[in-house]
Amino acid sequence: MSKTLVIAEISGGRLKKTTLSAINFARAAALPFDILALGKSIGAAVEDLRAYGAGSVLVGDDALFANYVGEAFTPTVADVAKKGGYTVVVVTASSFGKDLSPRVAARLGAGVAPDISRVENQNGALVYKRPMYAGNAIGVMQVTTPVQVVSVRQSEFSPAAPSGGASAVSAVAASPAPNAARVQFVSFEEVKSERPELTEARTVVAGGRSLKSSENFKGVLEPLVDAFGAAMGASRAAVDAGYVPNDLQVGQTGKVVAPQLYVAVGISGAIQHLAGMKNSKVIVAINKDAEAPIFQVADFGLVADLFKAVPELTDAVKRARADG
Amino acid sequence: MKILVSLKRTADPDNANKVKVAPGGAKIVTDGLEPKVNPFDEYAVETALRLVENGKTRIAGDTVVVASFGPKEAATNIRQSLAMGADSGLLFTTDDDSLDGDLVARALAKVVEAQKPDLVILGKQAVDGDSNQVAQVLAETLGWPSATFAMSVNLSADKKTVTVGREVDGGVVKLTLTLPAVISVDLRIVGAKAVTNNVTPAAFAYNDGPRFAPLPMIIKAKTKPIAEAPLASLGVDTGLKVRYTGFELPAARKAGIKVKDVADLVERLRTDAKAL
Numbered sequence: 290m291s292k293t294l295v296i297a298e299i300s301g302g303r304l305k306k307t308t309l310s311a312i313n314f315a316r317a318a319a320l321p322f323d324i325l326a327l328g329k330s331i332g333a334a335v336e337d338l339r340a341y342g343a344g345s346v347l348v349g350d351d352a353l354f355a356n357y358v359g360e361a362f363t364p365t366v367a368d369v370a371k372k373g374g375y376t377v378v379v380v381t382a383s384s385f386g387k388d389l390s391p392r393v394a395a396r397l398g399a400g401v402a403p404d405i406s407r408v409e410n411q412n413g414a415l416v417y418k419r420p421m422y423a424g425n426a427i428g429v430m431q432v433t434t435p436v437q438v439v440s441v442r443q444s445e446f447s448p449a450a451p452s453g454g455a456s457a458v459s460a461v462a463a464s465p466a467p468n469a470a471r472v473q474f475v476s477f478e479e480v481k482s483e484r485p486e487l488t489e490a491r492t493v494v495a496g497g498r499s500l501k502s503s504e505n506f507k508g509v510l511e512p513l514v515d516a517f518g519a520a521m522g523a524s525r526a527a528v529d530a531g532y533v534p535n536d537l538q539v540g541q542t543g544k545v546v547a548p549q550l551y552v553a554v555g556i557s558g559a560i561q562h563l564a565g566m567k568n569s570k571v572i573v574a575i576n577k578d579a580e581a582p583i584f585q586v587a588d589f590g591l592v593a594d595l596f597k598a599v600p601e602l603t604d605a606v607k608r609a610r611a612d613g
Numbered sequence: 614m615k616i617l618v619s620l621k622r623t624a625d626p627d628n629a630n631k632v633k634v635a636p637g638g639a640k641i642v643t644d645g646l647e648p649k650v651n652p653f654d655e656y657a658v659e660t661a662l663r664l665v666e667n668g669k670t671r672i673a674g675d676t677v678v679v680a681s682f683g684p685k686e687a688a689t690n691i692r693q694s695l696a697m698g699a700d701s702g703l704l705f706t707t708d709d710d711s712l713d714g715d716l717v718a719r720a721l722a723k724v725v726e727a728q729k730p731d732l733v734i735l736g737k738q739a740v741d742g743d744s745n746q747v748a749q750v751l752a753e754t755l756g757w758p759s760a761t762f763a764m765s766v767n768l769s770a771d772k773k774t775v776t777v778g779r780e781v782d783g784g785v786v787k788l789t790l791t792l793p794a795v796i797s798v799d800l801r802i803v804g805a806k807a808v809t810n811n812v813t814p815a816a817f818a819y820n821d822g823p824r825f826a827p828l829p830m831i832i833k834a835k836t837k838p839i840a841e842a843p844l845a846s847l848g849v850d851t852g853l854k855v856r857y858t859g860f861e862l863p864a865a866r867k868a869g870i871k872v873k874d875v876a877d878l879v880e881r882l883r884t885d886a887k888a889l
Contacts, residue, residue, distance in 0.1 A: 300783070307782075358788065359749065360758060384781040388761050391714070391746035395753035400715065400854025403744045420863070421743055422629045426641050429859040471758040471794075475776065475787035488782075492888075528800060529821070535764060535780050535801050541626075541740065542653070542800065550888040560629050561740070567866055571886045573878065579871075588869035588886065591878050601875040609879060609889045 291413070293322040294370050296380040296389065297338055300357075304334040306489055307381040309448035312341050314379050314441045316449060318410045322379075323347060325369055325461070327362055329355040335458060340451035347373075351463040356474045357385055359392050364464035367396035370436065377415070382440035383488075394438035401438045402430060406445040415439075423541040423564035443488050444547035444568060480536055487520045487537065492550040495522030495539055495566070496532075499555025499576070499595060503532040510554060513599050516606040522546065522566075524556045540565035555595045558583025575599065614675040614772055616661040617730035619721055619747065620654040620694055622687040622709075626740040638859035640710070643741075650690045653736025656798050658694045659823040661734050663808035664768055666698075668817040676700045680724050682717050683709050688839050695834035696826035702839035703728075705847060713853050714742065718750035723847040725755060730793065732775070737762050737797040748797035759795035760788045763802055770811040 293315050298305040308324075315322035324338050327349040338346045347369060353361050366389065370378050378393060380386035382404040394401045406427070407418035415437065421428050432438075487493060494514040500506055506527075514521045522539040523532070539546055541564035551569035556562060558574070558581055566572070567586050574587035577594050584590040591598060624632065624643035633642040650658075658679065665675035679694045680703040681687045691702035705720060725733060738745035752759030764785065765778035772792070779786045780799045790796075801807055805818040826834070844851065872878040883889045 356786075359752075359761070363753065384762060384779075387745050388749060391718075391749035392753045394715070394746075394854075395718070395750040398854075401744070401746055402855065403714075403746060416858070418861075419743075421860075422624075422632050422641065422741055423626065423743070424863060425629045425632050426634060427861040427863055428641075428857050429638075429861065430855050430857045432855050434854045468756055468758060471791040472760075473789040475789055477781075477784055477786050479784040486783075525800065531804070531821075535799065536782070536784065538800070541743065542738065550882075550886070560627060563630075571882075571888050572869075573882070584871070585868050586866045589878055589881055590869065590871045591875070592871060593874075598875055602878065605875055605879040606889065609883060 291320050291376045291415070292374055293320040293377040293379060294373065294375040295322050295324045295343070296366060296378065297324050297326040297334070298381065298383060298385045299326060299328040299331050299334045302328065302331055302334060304337045306448055307383045307386070307443055310381045310441055310443045310446035311379045312449040313446045314408060314439065317446065318408045318415060320377060320410070323373070325349070325366060327354040327365060339456040339458065340453065341449055342452040342454060343456040345457040345459055347459055347461045349461045349463055353463045353466060353469065356477065358469060358472050358474055359388050360468040360472050361466045362389060363392040363396055364466045365461065366393045368464045369461050370397060376435065377437050377439060379439040379441060381443050383443065386440045390438050390440045397436050397438070398434060399436040399438045400432040400434045401440070402432050403440050404442050405439060406442050420564070423561050424567065425560070442545060444545045480534060484514065485520045487522055487539070487544050488546055490520035490548055492517045492519035493522045493539070493546055493548045494519045494552045494554065495524065495556060496527055496554045497524040497556030498526040498530055500527065500532060506532050509596060509599050513554070513603045513606065516603045516610070517552070524559070524562050526559070553583050553587070554599060556583055557581045558586065614665055614672070615728070615730045616664060616677045616732045616734060617725060617728055618654070618657045618661050618677060618679050618694070618699065619733070619735050620658065620679050620681045620690060621651040621739045622648050622681065622683050622690045623651045623739055623741045625649050626652060634860045634862050638861055641860050648686065648690065650693055651736055651739045653738060653740070653798060655823045656803050657734040657736050658697055658699055659803050660766060660798050660808050662698045662824070663819065664766070664810050666813070668813045672812060678703065678728060678730070680705070680721065682707060682712055682720060682844060685841070688841065691839055692834050693826065695837040696831045697824055698830065701837055704839055704841045705844040706841060707844040711851065713855060714744040714746040715750055715854050716849070716851060718747045719754060720844060720847050720849045721747065721751050722754040723849050731772070732792060733795045735797045737799050748795050752795040755795070757793055757795050758790040760790055761797040762799040763796050764799050765807045766796060766802065768810040
């Protein structure tokens, strides 16, 4: 039986919801698992982690882990995996997991199944599916090394619910991290937002280059975002044009989302954007170009000037939601 | 200052919806798609060039070397980066199908040992395999400090450190790395002032995006050297750690309907989709 180590993602002392997708991977593959939590003063996050049915929660509480730096985390993750005899190491493919997983694999001499959308346990052999070519092809693959490192796509693995019980907790020591001495953590400039997280929101309203300016993102799009109580997203073109930070980018090279409702405003629907949102449950597109490719994936398309349609829609949504 | 950039030849990502799967799912077929430089690798070349020039003039003694792994035809794509301004190319030939991110990273580590660059700059991911791992595995293999997903790079005046702004969920993390180091670049790295080297005047602003090669540079690039050798000549274990057993096309999404106005849209969201 494969022994699985789930790597928790913790930021500012709090457990990130991304972790719950990696836990669900272990459940989907019917693998018993332990959880490794690294950080500094992370007692509350560890308490949260005990409720998911892990055999044990291994805790590395050390100043070395105060902020995520790959060179600081990798030796400890690899050593815990090695000493514990884990054959599967899994993390969610957030920016944390994407950075960490190949490093750990390199240290363990392990192969990586990156950003997978499915796992099947075929009599103990793990078979993965993963989107490639901006989601235009799906690769079916296996890792052939004794230890496998896996990163899972958050939008394809729903967050695990607590299963009750309280996992045992044990401490692990921080391994020496000589390479970390040549990496100095300077700062984390956090983008504060009252809105839900893009990858976790039930509704996402995203804007494209047709919004024409960052002022219009604020003045035209944001009221609609907030009328829906949604997270805000953007196309790569809008990020390239400097209207919004890259943090909001939805697409092949940005975030992959699959909300209940995705509203694409002034987004033409380039291939790399579709890669990030086409698994949304309901897709609405507003664009004045009736030939825009976004309409090929939209459930409801409105051919209209966004500068007229969006304020109208904002008012209508506010009224509809007020009516309950 | 010597910078090594790695570059992958990929099928035109703007037409990735035209990829096909061979009968039986044996392989992905990209026939008819123009082979292009992976966009993030083009950004890596642009980043390297901005670090070794004073706005427009090359800093004496600084060099940019571009390495690629793949078929002989990838020389064309290396040549495109030489036309942008890189100085020389290295091509290690093999079939694309015998490569993966782990092997490329271990092969690159051998190239680094031979070339002894101060910095290695890579794209954060190739837009075909979408694996996002070469920089991380390379840094770990070399034992070099690294920063992935860079949206800004500032080279110190003494050229001993770089401060890198990393695009991460929820914001930007800044790290200062002691050279030699590995950097993978993200989208915003080609912004007007994203790359600074304490030589280029502070007031200087680049055009957004990677530079276009002007005709004289394209002609000049024809005389720049590209050294070609088989991948095996690097003495790297060419075994792969993963095996692809098949490929599928994703389920197609059905196109929906066009609504006539905002009121119609709201009504359908409320009744048909129950999304309001």
